[in-house]
Structures are given as C-alpha cells and as structure tokens.
Amino acid sequence: MFGLPEDFTPQFLARLEELRIRTRRQYPGMGKGAHLSPKRGSSLEFSDYRHYSTGDDFRYIDWGLYARTDKYYIKLFKEEEDLLTYIFLDASASMRYPAEDRKFEKAVMIALALAYVALASGDRVMIRILAGAGDHPEPVFVHGRHRIVELARKLGEVEPGGRYDFAQALAREMLSIRRAGKVFVISDFLMMLNSVTKGLGLFMAASMDLTAVQVLGERELKGQGLDGDIEVVDSESGERLRVAIGAREREQYRQTMMRLTREIRSFCLKRGLHYSLYVTDQEFQSFFLRAVTELGLAH
Amino acid sequence: MGLLYPGALVFFAIVPALVLAYLARERPSRVTVSSVIAFRALRGLRKERFGGRPRLDWMFLVEVVLLSMAVLAMAGPYLVRKSTPIAVVIDNSAAMQAKLDSGFTRFEDAIGKLERKLSATDATETTIFVTTPAPHRIAPPFDSEPEAQIALRGIRSPAPSIVLRNRSRSSAQLIARSSAPISSTPNFSSVPSS
Numbered sequence: 001m002f003g004l005p006e007d008f009t010p011q012f013l014a015r016l017e018e019l020r021i022r023t024r025r026q027y028p029g030m031g032k033g034a035h036l037s038p039k040r041g042s043s044l045e046f047s048d049y050r051h052y053s054t055g056d057d058f059r060y061i062d063w064g065l066y067a068r069t070d071k072y073y074i075k076l077f078k079e080e081e082d083l084l085t086y087i088f089l090d091a092s093a094s095m096r097y098p099a100e101d102r103k104f105e106k107a108v109m110i111a112l113a114l115a116y117v118a119l120a121s122g123d124r125v126m127i128r129i130l131a132g133a134g135d136h137p138e139p140v141f142v143h144g145r146h147r148i149v150e151l152a153r154k155l156g157e158v159e160p161g162g163r164y165d166f167a168q169a170l171a172r173e174m175l176s177i178r179r180a181g182k183v184f185v186i187s188d189f190l191m192m193l194n195s196v197t198k199g200l201g202l203f204m205a206a207s208m209d210l211t212a213v214q215v216l217g218e219r220e221l222k223g224q225g226l227d228g229d230i231e232v233v234d235s236e237s238g239e240r241l242r243v244a245i246g247a248r249e250r251e252q253y254r255q256t257m258m259r260l261t262r263e264i265r266s267f268c269l270k271r272g273l274h275y276s277l278y279v280t281d282q283e284f285q286s287f288f289l290r291a292v293t294e295l296g297l298a299h
Numbered sequence: 300m301g302l303l304y305p306g307a308l309v310f311f312a313i314v315p316a317l318v319l320a321y322l323a324r325e326r327p328s329r330v331t332v333s334s335v336i337a338f339r340a341l342r343g344l345r346k347e348r349f350g351g352r353p354r355l356d357w358m359f360l361v362e363v364v365l366l367s368m369a370v371l372a373m374a375g376p377y378l379v380r381k382s383t384p385i386a387v388v389i390d391n392s393a394a395m396q397a398k399l400d401s402g403f404t405r406f407e408d409a410i411g412k413l414e415r416k417l418s419a420t421d422a423t424e425t426t427i428f429v430t431t432p433a434p435h436r437i438a439p440p441f442d443s444e445p446e447a448q449i450a451l452r453g454i455r456s457p458a459p460s461i462v463l464r465n466r467s468r469s470s471a472q473l474i475a476r477s478s479a480p481i482s483s484t485p486n487f488s489s490v491p492s493s
Contacts, residue, residue, distance in 0.1 A: 125374065220332065232338050235334070240329075240335075241335050241339065253340075
C-alpha cells in the first residue's frame with residue numbers, strides 16, 4: 001500500500017496510530033505537539049509561580065494565593081511540544097547476511113513502524129543511515145503522517161553494504177545533531193561489545209532517550225545451514241576462519257550468540273535504556289505490538 | 300660423517316608426497332556470515348588455510364621437519380672424530396739424575412727433548428704419566444700443547460737416595476691403566492748412599 005511493506009496493512013497502521021513514544025525526560029521540540037517540554041507555555045500542566053509584573057495576562061493570576069499572601073502571583077504552565085525522534089538504521093554489510101533472513105528488510109520495517117508512530121502523534125522524525133550503499137534519505141526532520149510514504153520510498157533505495165566502526169560512526173552523527181530527543185538505534189549489533197557500549201554511551205552522554213533494537217536472523221542466531229568443515233568469511237572485515245561445525249559446535253555457537261545479545265541487553269537495562277530483540281522468524285506485526293514497552297512506546 | 304644405512308634416505312621421497320597432499324588438501328566450503336565474532340569461541344576452530352593459493356602453515360612445516368628427522372634417524376648417521384692423542388711416560392726415578400756430558404741431568408735432557416717433540420706434533424690431547432713414587436697420571440689429559448709443557452716443567456725428580464722398586468713396569472701397562480684410578484700405595488726401599 002503506497003509503497004509501504006506488505007505488513008503495513010490499514011489495520012496495522014491503525015494500531016500504530018494508537019501508540020505514542022514515551023520518554024523518561026522532557027525534551028524541547030520544534031513546534032506544538034503532545035509531549036511536555038521543559039519550556040514554559042500554555043498547557044494544562046502546572047509548572048511554577050512567579051511574581052506578577054506589569055503587562056502579564058491577569059487571567060493567570062492565582063487569586064487563591066493572593067488571598068493567602070496578599071501578593072500577586074502568575075501561574076506558569078509547561079509547554080507541550082512535538083518530540084524530535086531520531087532513527088539510526090544500520091545498513092552495513094552485516095545486515096545483508098544471511099540473505100535468507102532478510103535482516104535489513106525487517107530492520108527497515110521496524111524503522112518505518114517507529115517513524116509512523118512518531119509521525120502519527122505529531123512528532124518529527126529524522127532517519128539516519130549508518131554505512132550502506134545507494135541513495136540515503138536526507139538527514140532532515142519530516143513532519144506529518146503522510147511523509148511515511150516518502151520515507152518508505154527512500155529507505156527502499158538503500159542497499160546494505162560497506163563496513164563501519166559503530167562508535168565512530170555514531171560519534172560523527174552526533175556532531176550534526178543539535179537537539180536532544182528520542183533515539184532509536186536499529187542494528188544487529190554484531191560487533192565488539194565495547195564498540196556497542198561506546199556508541200550507545202554517546203547518546204547517554206548527550207542526555208538522549210535511547211531504545212536499542214537488535215535485529216538478528218533466525219539462521220544466524222541458531223547457526224542453521226552451517227555444517228561440516230567450512231570457512232566463514234566476515235561480511236565486513238573479510239576475516240576468514242576455518243571451523244568444523246557439528247552438533248556440539250552449533251550449540252556452542254548458539255549459546256555464544258545468546259550471550260552476546262544478553263550482554264547488550266544487560267548493558268541497556270542497567271543504564272535505563274530500552275532494548276528489544278527481533279528475530280526474523282517472528283511475525284512482524286505481532287512482535288511490534290507485543291514489544292511496545294520494550295521499544296519505549298506507550299498506548 | 301657417514302651413514303650406516305644410506306638406503307633409508309629413499310624415505311625422503313615421502314616429503315614431496317606430503318607437499319602434494321598439503322596442496323591438494325580439500326578446500327572447505329566458504330560461507331559469508333554477518334560477523335565471525337561468535338565463531339571465534341568455537342572449539343572446532345581450525346587454523347586459517349589457503350583458499351586457492353598456498354599459505355604458510357606451521358603444522359605443515361612441523362610435519363616436514365619431524366619426517367626428515369625420522370628418516371635421518373633411520374639412516375643412522377655417524378660422526379668420525381679425527382684426533383691424535385699422545386701419552387707420555389717420563390721416568391722421573393733417581394737414575395734420571397745422572398749428569399750428562401752437556402752438564403744437564405738425564406731428566407732435564409729428556410724434558411727438553413719432550414718439549415721440542417710436543418711442539419712439533421699436532422696432538423689434540425696429551426696425557427702425562429710419571430713413574431715415581433708410583434706410576435700415575437699427573438693430571439687429566441691436556442687439551443693444548445702449552446698446558447702440557449707447563450705441566451712437564453712442574454715434574455720433579457725425587458732424591459737419588461730413593462729408588463723406586465717397581466720401576467720395571469712397562470709403559471704399556473701404565474697407558475693401559477690410564478683410565479682407571481692409580482693405586483696410591485707406594486712401595487719404597489732405601490739404599491745405602493755411596
């Protein structure tokens with residue numbers, strides 16, 4: 001439908017519209033929206049008092065307080081603004097393998113679903129592609145739910161490829177980000193753990209609210225299709241390892257993969273970050289709607 | 300250097316066969332994976348081998364060295380050491396104190412001749428025996444000619460009043476016993492001075 005993936009049925013989009021992005025802190029936005037902002041404004045959320053001064057709107061004078069103190073005080077309210085949402089999508093070569101798992105395709109679907117949730121609730125979305133080939137969408141904020149079609153078209157032109165250092169790439173991206181907000185990082189995180197922690201730690205240092213979404217293929221998680229004496233080649237670094245895979249080694253491999261995901265999950269949860277693991281054999285719609293809390297969303 | 304069983308060297312023909320086997324070793328199927336991080340922890344990990352072109356394989360080198368050593372051992376190599384050991388027996392009995400026309404004693408004359416003889420030879424090992432007070436070797440074999448000459452100059456002849464009773468032992472007997480400890484029970488007899 002309109003260039004969106006098949007899973008984005010009208011029913012699914014309607015379910016997405018019921019969701020909104022939840023943040024643990026308030027961020028200033030760029031326009032009116034539904035999220036409380038640290039700025040003073042005209043919402044119903046009380047913020048503070050200040051002394052009345054000439055020119056203030058006397059409708060905001062707290063008469064009850066005047067009766068008790070015999071002084072004029074103006075009630076201040078919080079502003080409600082839109083939320084700046086950044087979606088970082090890993091498009092390195094590792095997202096291409098195993099080809100049967102279609103990891104990148106699933107990662108794009110998650111990015112689009114998250115973008116739609118944000119756009120539907122009036123927030124601004126910027127999608128930034130890490131590595132990858134083909135035309136990348138411009139790193140600008142888009143606003144309005146109709147822009148999801150444009151995002152889907154642009155993401156459809158991105159081809160996974162190339163290699164990058166996760167922490168360094170994010171550090172470069174952070175230099176061009178001037179406003180804090182909600183961040184989603186979608187990647188397989190199949191890299192050295194310290195690179196992941198350094199990269200994600202950058203967002204914490206910048207006071208961003210982060211959700212890490214790890215996308216892994218069913219085959220790569222379970223080691224399916226690997227058997228006998230094989231030479232495995234790293235899709236990004238080109239490193240080659242000759243391994244003999246049997247039932248015992250496959251189980252060992254699976255446990256190592258699970259340990260890697262547990263370590264990333266543990267890192268995120270200990271620091272109050274959201275973490276969600278999506279394995280490609282899961283049905284996309286049910287995963288997304290079930291992992292609402294893990295993804296940092298709310299109804 | 301030689302070989303006891305040179306025929307065993309034919310087994311060196313196995314080395315080219317080993318090289319051929321190494322080159323023709325079955326190449327594993329290659330699989331591109333997203334990351335090799337999880338594979339590094341596998342117990343079944345093997346050393347990276349060439350994929351289409353030979354690479355240095357330490358195991359192969361070790362195999363070749365072991366095989367070569369085994370074949371050489373089968374061939375039985377031996378080493379012939381060329382050396383000219385010299386045994387010198389000096390009679391340092393009282394009779395050697397007799398004066399010669401030159402004014403030197405027989406003993407001094409003998410030592411002088413011996414020094415010149417040692418200088419002329421290319422002896423690799425010199426063993427010195429003396430006959431008095433009992434036949435014995437004066438020191439472990441000397442490896443160089445200067446050491447032997449210094450040792451010769453240190454030999455003293457006993458006083459003429461002491462006569463060695465068993466001086467009649469032959470030089471051959473002394474040399475034959477050179478490797479065994481020499482008996483240290485001298486047997487002297489005194490003779491009346493003239």
